[in-house]
Amino acid sequence: MLKKGGFVLSAGLVVLLMVALIYQIKNKYYLDILFMTFFWASLAAAWNISGGYAGQFSLGHAAYVGIGAYSTALLYINFHVSPWIGMVVGGLFSALLALFIGVITVKVRGPFYTLITIAVAELLYISAIQLKELTHGSEGVSLPFKPGWVNMTFRERETYVVLALLFVALIYFITKTMERRRIGYYLIAIRENEDAARALGVPVKEMKLLATVLSAFLTAVGGAIYAMYIMFIEPDSVLSFAFSIQPALMSIIGGLGTSLGPLIGSFVLSPLDMFLRESFSHINGLNLLIYGFLLVLFVLFWPEGLWPNAVRVYRKWRSGGVETKS
Amino acid sequence: MALKLKVERLTKRFGGLTAVRDVSFEVRDQEILGIIGPNGAGKTTLFHLISGFERPDAGRVFLEGQDITGKSPEAISRLGLTRTFQLVKPFGKMTVLENVCVGAFLRRSDLTDARAVAEDVVELVGLKPFADQPAATLPIGHRKRLELARALATEPKILLLDEVMGGLTPAEIGQMIDTIRRLREGGLTIVIIEHHMRAIMSLSDRVVVMHQGEKIAEGTPKEIAQDSRVIEAYFGGELRFA
Amino acid sequence: MLLQLTVSGILLGGIYALIAVGLTLIFGVMRIVNFTHGDLVMLGMYLTYLLYKGFGLDPYISLFIVPLALFLIGVLIQKLVVQRVVGRPHEVQIFATVGLSMMLSNAVLAYFKGDYRSVQTTYSTDTIQIGPVFLGVPQIVAFGISAVITLVLFLFLKFTYTGKAIRATTQNRISATLMGIDVRRVYTMTFAIGSALAGIAAVLLMPLYPTYPSIGEAYLLIAFVVVVLGGLGSIPGALVGALIIGVVETVSAYYLGSGWKQAAYFVIFILVLIMRPQGLFGQRGAEQL
Numbered sequence: 001m002l003k004k005g006g007f008v009l010s011a012g013l014v015v016l017l018m019v020a021l022i023y024q025i026k027n028k029y030y031l032d033i034l035f036m037t038f039f040w041a042s043l044a045a046a047w048n049i050s051g052g053y054a055g056q057f058s059l060g061h062a063a064y065v066g067i068g069a070y071s072t073a074l075l076y077i078n079f080h081v082s083p084w085i086g087m088v089v090g091g092l093f094s095a096l097l098a099l100f101i102g103v104i105t106v107k108v109r110g111p112f113y114t115l116i117t118i119a120v121a122e123l124l125y126i127s128a129i130q131l132k133e134l135t136h137g138s139e140g141v142s143l144p145f146k147p148g149w150v151n152m153t154f155r156e157r158e159t160y161v162v163l164a165l166l167f168v169a170l171i172y173f174i175t176k177t178m179e180r181r182r183i184g185y186y187l188i189a190i191r192e193n194e195d196a197a198r199a200l201g202v203p204v205k206e207m208k209l210l211a212t213v214l215s216a217f218l219t220a221v222g223g224a225i226y227a228m229y230i231m232f233i234e235p236d237s238v239l240s241f242a243f244s245i246q247p248a249l250m251s252i253i254g255g256l257g258t259s260l261g262p263l264i265g266s267f268v269l270s271p272l273d274m275f276l277r278e279s280f281s282h283i284n285g286l287n288l289l290i291y292g293f294l295l296v297l298f299v300l301f302w303p304e305g306l307w308p309n310a311v312r313v314y315r316k317w318r319s320g321g322v323e324t325k326s
Numbered sequence: 327m328a329l330k331l332k333v334e335r336l337t338k339r340f341g342g343l344t345a346v347r348d349v350s351f352e353v354r355d356q357e358i359l360g361i362i363g364p365n366g367a368g369k370t371t372l373f374h375l376i377s378g379f380e381r382p383d384a385g386r387v388f389l390e391g392q393d394i395t396g397k398s399p400e401a402i403s404r405l406g407l408t409r410t411f412q413l414v415k416p417f418g419k420m421t422v423l424e425n426v427c428v429g430a431f432l433r434r435s436d437l438t439d440a441r442a443v444a445e446d447v448v449e450l451v452g453l454k455p456f457a458d459q460p461a462a463t464l465p466i467g468h469r470k471r472l473e474l475a476r477a478l479a480t481e482p483k484i485l486l487l488d489e490v491m492g493g494l495t496p497a498e499i500g501q502m503i504d505t506i507r508r509l510r511e512g513g514l515t516i517v518i519i520e521h522h523m524r525a526i527m528s529l530s531d532r533v534v535v536m537h538q539g540e541k542i543a544e545g546t547p548k549e550i551a552q553d554s555r556v557i558e559a560y561f562g563g564e565l566r567f568a
Numbered sequence: 569m570l571l572q573l574t575v576s577g578i579l580l581g582g583i584y585a586l587i588a589v590g591l592t593l594i595f596g597v598m599r600i601v602n603f604t605h606g607d608l609v610m611l612g613m614y615l616t617y618l619l620y621k622g623f624g625l626d627p628y629i630s631l632f633i634v635p636l637a638l639f640l641i642g643v644l645i646q647k648l649v650v651q652r653v654v655g656r657p658h659e660v661q662i663f664a665t666v667g668l669s670m671m672l673s674n675a676v677l678a679y680f681k682g683d684y685r686s687v688q689t690t691y692s693t694d695t696i697q698i699g700p701v702f703l704g705v706p707q708i709v710a711f712g713i714s715a716v717i718t719l720v721l722f723l724f725l726k727f728t729y730t731g732k733a734i735r736a737t738t739q740n741r742i743s744a745t746l747m748g749i750d751v752r753r754v755y756t757m758t759f760a761i762g763s764a765l766a767g768i769a770a771v772l773l774m775p776l777y778p779t780y781p782s783i784g785e786a787y788l789l790i791a792f793v794v795v796v797l798g799g800l801g802s803i804p805g806a807l808v809g810a811l812i813i814g815v816v817e818t819v820s821a822y823y824l825g826s827g828w829k830q831a832a833y834f835v836i837f838i839l840v841l842i843m844r845p846q847g848l849f850g851q852r853g854a855e856q857l
Contacts, residue, residue, distance in 0.1 A: 057659050104842045110658035111601035119834040126831045182431045189417050189428040196415035201403035201432040285674035292670025299663045
């Protein structure tokens, strides 16, 4: 096991190395793939905090992506508020919504929680289309191209990729830190057995709320970064069901409730997604068809996901069948 | 001796069935109180009512004089009353030590402190060799000990043990009895539900007998063993101590 | 106007009832929330469309084919996927059926593209007037058939052996097994019947509305709203809930515009789950599973 300092150092080195690599890539398409991979990894890692650790299976995280994207974009074009601030405002709005959902769903469990999150996200989607004065409806919002750090707008695609990378690293760091603290132990305990956790004095409601609120905040920040990257948002581009399902899918395939799982899920699926879109653009929905198939396959046969299984195989190989501690 | 726990006329109905009817008893400081009764006598429901997992239809529960009726399980645990479950509920993917840490975090906010407490408790119940194994891999006997260890790590004043000896081998039962005795000597108050007659009769200072949701007798193990109502209702006229 | 809207809403609700009853039946028996249910309706609509396009079959003739096909598809889905997740954790059930739903809707998308497909019949726009109220012929037929099918289902559950076995399993899986009921077979029958009901609804919807690959999501959400309103697992609840939601839909579409009509039932859905999670007819605690 690495010491804490060692962990921060090695993680920092990995990030630095990746930044250096990013600037070696000149191909715009590859940079795009890389940005999307980091972006989806960040959404998956954020979803994983509530879905994986706290066992709150939301399929409505598109709502938070949308709030983050719209808050940032609308504050920017209407009031010239820097996206860096808009991003935080969007995060806070999302956190508030998550708090509201958390409070009204205290008594419902399982599929009903999932259904309410779907309904809330759908409500937001409908509102974004209908409230034309605020959101410009289906016409969407175009963001002006005025490069500069204050505007979070850059000439080079590399900068966006680095930004997305740093954001993933931040969420990973938060998750890792949580795992070493009371909150991490509590969340996993709740997921594993809620009654046993309560008997040991774990404040279940508060912990779940905390996890969903944090998850919502981070998801909205991710949405804001995405909006600044694509520079044009409309209900279908930031509030679609894909933003709800894909983070969940990536977490499950990578490993639910593990800090690395969602990242691995994204590293496997995002390039696959881009490849399918590029190579089979004449077949609509092929990527989602395959996603659906993978989802069914994994939950039926490998519900633990890639990462935990990989770790197990590695340990077995290294220690000749004796379980060791990470 | 000071009163630790007071249960006053607790009643719980599920539909037409009264699971617990008008049950009262008291537990004194550092006492071991045994609760026995045939299956379906309402023992586990009684624990649910005391520990906050079910809300009683009538009656009150006092912990050190404070009314805790209707409080949440987590609040009651924070006040110093922790229970275990008859059907063990390990956090399967966490290691034994991590399981126990969850309990220890109730009174320790720092991981280093919590681990220190957890390590002590794990050693006390004899799970040290398994500390780094995922809880899901433990055999049933060890799971029962883990259940006890987690509860102990919350540093309770009073411990409610629900059949911690079920499924254990005779040797393991002997160890468990020793452990429970030592805990009491260390200042704990313990209420224990148990089917294993010899264990409960040798451990308990007093025994409460339940039958069909009601308390039918209360007294020292000796008095209980000779109580004709208990023998009649519970043992069907035949009482043997092996 | 309100009378007109209410009557149209009730007629629409009749079709929703078929979808919702299937969903609630499956939940009651298997304790599984089936996220593919809307896609079963979608499949049924496309089948009806294909039969019409390929063989010139009138939707009402397809009524004898499509539900049967859906029944078989139901058996297949049950055996391949659903049977494996019965009794497993929520997330497994949710994501297995969500994944399956993605597969179905996107397979159709890949094959048919995203265009709207509809069936033009001579009677699609026929109306008759009763007092001050104008009613579409397909709506009336749909409601009539829905009512008959519901009655048949009711008699089936009440009097046949399979029906009784389904009800017994709903009440208590373990005692049903002890009484010698083949629970697996009951599951398969239930899922297949639920799918066939979705197929009937699909045929009845086809002369009224066009179909597209992601339409399942809309019907899934409607069915959920209905079932939650009526109480999960309760068939009478689903019937009443469906009529209410039908009326809510026509009334809100008229007063708020069709863009907002979905919003109305999402709001109802959320409100019901918060204020009366057991629904109008459901048992308390069902929502906590």
